[in-house]
Every structure is written in C-alpha cells, then in structure tokens.
Amino acid sequence: MKNNKFDIDKYLSDLEHLVNIDSGSEDIDGIKKIAEFFMNKYAELGWRVKSFNFDRSVGPCLEFRNTDNKDSDFLLLGHMDTVFPLGTVKQRSFKITDNRAYGPGVIDMKSGLLSIYYAVKSLNPETAPSICIALNSHEEISSLFAYPWIEKLAKKSKIAFVTEPARANGALVKKRKGLARYTIIFNGVAAHAGVEPEKGLSSITELGHWIVALSKLTDYESGTTVNVGLIEGGTAVNVVAEKAKAIIDVRYEDQKFLTNIENVMNEMVKKPFLNGMKIEISRLGWRPPMNPSWKTEKLCKEIEKVAKELEIEMKWAATGGGSDGNFVASAGTPVIDGLGPIGGRAHSKNEYMEVDSVEPRIGLLRELLESVRLVQSIQSINNEVK
C-alpha cells in the first residue's frame, strides 16, 4: 500500500489475539477486552474515542472519529460480538491451515474490524475524508439497544460501509432482507387427560394450528418466509397442556409483507382456533429491510470503477441475513456491506477466512475511502434533493 506497507504477519497476529478472546453477545468481559484493544489502537492514531453503555446487559459500543465534525463522509460499521459461548476458544482456538484461518468469529467479524483499522491507518491524514467508525457490542442479538445510535450516525454520514465478510465468490452485499422475531405464549387450561379431559383446553393443540397457519404465510415469490424455529409446551403426557410457547423468525423484503403477517397474527389472537385460548405475542427483535435506493445503485457504479482499476471484478449479492447495514439503509443513507475479507460458514465451527483475500480487500476499502468521486457523487445527489 501507498503510505504504509501492509504487514500481513502483524495483521494475522492481531487477528489471532482477537479470535482467541471469547466475545459472545452476552459475554460483557470478553467484549470489553475487544473494545480495549481497539480503543488503544485508535487513540494511538490520534482519533477521538468514545464509549457508550446503552444497557447493563450488553458490552460497550465504540465510536471513533478522525475529525471533530459531527457529519462524516463515511460511516464504517462493525460488530465485536460473536454467536459463540464462553469456552469456544478453548475448544478451537485460532489456526491457519493452507490458505484458511479458522476460529470463532474469524470472518464474522473480527477480521472485518481489523480491516477497517488497517485501511484507515494507511490513509494520508492530510487528505483523508472525515470518517466515523462505529463498533457495536451486540449485533448478533439484533442490536436491540444500539440501533437508535446507528440510525443517528447514518443520518449524519454520506456513505456507509459494513465490513461483514464478502461472499465466498468475493461479492459485496447491497441488499438484505428485513427480519422480525416474535415470542408467542399460549395459555390454555390444564386437566387430567384420562379423568376429565373435556375440562381442559390444550395450548399444544392451539400451537399446532398456529404452526400450520404461520407456515402458510411463507411466500418465496415475494421473499417472505416464516419459520417456527422453537417450540415448547406441556408438563406431562397425561396432562392437557396449559402452557405452550413458540418463537418465530420472519424475513421480508418490504414492510407491507411484515404488516400483513402481524395483522394475520393479531386476528388469530382475537379468534383463536380453540375457544377460550389466551395468546400473547411480543416482538423479540427487528431489522428493517436493506433495499438499495437509487443512491446505492449510483454508489455501486462508482465502486465498480474503483474495483476495475484494482483489477478486482466486482460482483453483487443479496442475502436473507441481516446486519447493521439494515438500519443504515432505512435511515436513507446508501450502504454497501461485505467489505471485509472473503470467507464463509459464519456461525458454524467451520467458519473460515481466506488469508490471501485480506490485503486486496483492505486495498479496495482504502481506495474507496480515498476516492473523492464517491463522496462527490452522493453529495451532488443530496444537494439536488435539498
């Protein structure tokens, strides 16, 4: 790279350090260690460092800036948490075999966090754009407490990049589905299954009807899926079940499809399949869809030009998985995701990162940050809209 020669060995030893710290979303001590690592790194670069505690149940969220401006040209987003519980590192710590690095969170997304750091570190401070970096402590549990902060930062930024992994074929992500999760509690009436079953009201039977009805709401054509992912209920085989519970996961491309599902569920609460059944629904987590706006499409064209100069053939992908990019898109800021290294099998023990993708992808991110054209193209649209 131009100003600072990129040192892959240093990067990999930093990555080893980070991967070998368990940092599941609920592991506040682990998240704090990751946070300290980056707070020190950015303080060394002379950046403004802020830490926020949005709730006692999650770790600190971090904000780094290279200027005193409240508005930024670029918002760079990442998350410090993983989906893996405490003790995972002990079972399978960081390792490299052939060209692949393994370990919990290696691609989702400890490498992406480092990519941001190495890319901005190599920028010329004299000519660098204004950058805000936001590191979330609990993205993997739907950013429950962080999303208002992310939306606020998005509104104050012209362009946002997320360094979640690039797809296995190297594609960047410009479209993600929205996501909503619900807990549904069924309250029936318990009774002896042999002596007086007619006095009972089975929450499990009601739940069964719901599973069938909810599954029918899946519509692949519109991209809407409803998955009844978890169920529980009953206390014993000879008891009509008083209580049952389901947790469902909905993915959707447009708010109107989610509204429809919520309407159907509300109707079923009012008119249950079994007379007298009491049902409560609560929303567990939510992300709006990340749909590319025409601003995003324009940004994609500019990114393709930059990538071409670097001899990277740019491909684009859509995915059903959510990220913090979803909140950015709904705030109206164009956002591109997948700017981390290339890898795959996230959330599994086979998660990997392609070692030889690290340098070219950091190079791409750095070039994008340096490309005045990118910011100008969005700025000109923003001016027109005003």
Ligand SMILES: [Zn+2]
């Ligand atoms: Zn992730």
